[in-house]
Amino acid sequence: MFANRGLEIKTPAQIDQMRVSGLLVGRTLELLRDAARPGVTTGDLDRLAETHIRDHGGIPSFKGYSHPPFPATICASVNDEVVHGIPGDRVLQDGDVVSIDCGAIVDGWHGDAAITVPIGDVAAETLELLRVTEESLWRGLAAAHLGGRVSDIGHAIEGYVRTQGHYGILEDYTGHGIGTEMHMAPNVPNYGKRGKGPTLVEGLALAVEPMVTLGSKETDLLEDEWTVATVDGSMAAHFEHTFTLTPAGAWVLTAVDGGAARLAELGAAYGGR
Numbered sequence: 001m002f003a004n005r006g007l008e009i010k011t012p013a014q015i016d017q018m019r020v021s022g023l024l025v026g027r028t029l030e031l032l033r034d035a036a037r038p039g040v041t042t043g044d045l046d047r048l049a050e051t052h053i054r055d056h057g058g059i060p061s062f063k064g065y066s067h068p069p070f071p072a073t074i075c076a077s078v079n080d081e082v083v084h085g086i087p088g089d090r091v092l093q094d095g096d097v098v099s100i101d102c103g104a105i106v107d108g109w110h111g112d113a114a115i116t117v118p119i120g121d122v123a124a125e126t127l128e129l130l131r132v133t134e135e136s137l138w139r140g141l142a143a144a145h146l147g148g149r150v151s152d153i154g155h156a157i158e159g160y161v162r163t164q165g166h167y168g169i170l171e172d173y174t175g176h177g178i179g180t181e182m183h184m185a186p187n188v189p190n191y192g193k194r195g196k197g198p199t200l201v202e203g204l205a206l207a208v209e210p211m212v213t214l215g216s217k218e219t220d221l222l223e224d225e226w227t228v229a230t231v232d233g234s235m236a237a238h239f240e241h242t243f244t245l246t247p248a249g250a251w252v253l254t255a256v257d258g259g260a261a262r263l264a265e266l267g268a269a270y271g272g273r
């Protein structure tokens with residue numbers, strides 16, 4: 001257990017507070033999913049998100065983050081952009097997919113989640129990429145058990161993706177611990193052997209976020225110093241949830257139903273309260 005030194009372990013009451021920020025993020029993403037359609041700009045989605053978060057007592061956690069400071073409430077990454085796209089005047093077109101990543105702070109506690117949304121009529125292989133990536137996230141969450149290890153999650157993600165076809169899984173970007181800060185130890189890779197890394201204990205909160213492409217796993221950082229795009233221009237998908245483990249099972253803090261439905265489909269125990 002010494003590998004768990006330096007990890008932020010929350011009390012049940014603090015996890016309950018993280019559920020408040022997680023729900024706000026989850027509900028904001030549902031709003032954005034409904035709003036994302038041909039003709040809408042990524043900046044329109046960003047304004048909707050900021051208004052919704054602030055109206056519900058939250059603070060957008062991405063705004064002003066790092067250097068150069070991220071300028072917006074959401075990351076909006078279109079097509080070959082994988083993560084960290086800056087919203088703006090780009091008009092979503094029929095056939096696009098947009099990854100929307102959203103973070104909020106309520107009373108000092110962070111939530112972080114992402115969805116990738118098809119816009120209009122999207123190619124079948126791209127829709128399949130979205131399905132595989134989202135399912136891999138849930139397989140990863142379902143593989144997490146108290147007393148297990150962090151790498152059990154990435155092992156399940158990679159294992160699922162590899163059975164579904166020839167996809168690229170990003171290795172240069174990972175999930176992360178989360179709580180009083182958005183990005184905390186440990187890293188949560190989306191690949192690897194099981195049984196490695198910190199032990200999964202009650203009170204640990206993790207953001208799990210597979211990033212998968214139709215081609216290469218290699219990426220470039222664009223000139224805006226934020227946007228991460230595939231080197232080969234292939235389409236990418238990104239799904240993310242913040243979750244924790246209680247004695248009863250997994251509790252997906254950024255899923256509106258706490259993850260109950262998807263965990264049940266996978267035969268995994270639901271630990272929400």
Ligand code: MG
Nearest residue numbers: 101112113240
């Ligand atoms: Mg995120």
Ligand code: MG
Nearest residue numbers: 112207209240
């Ligand atoms: Mg994250």
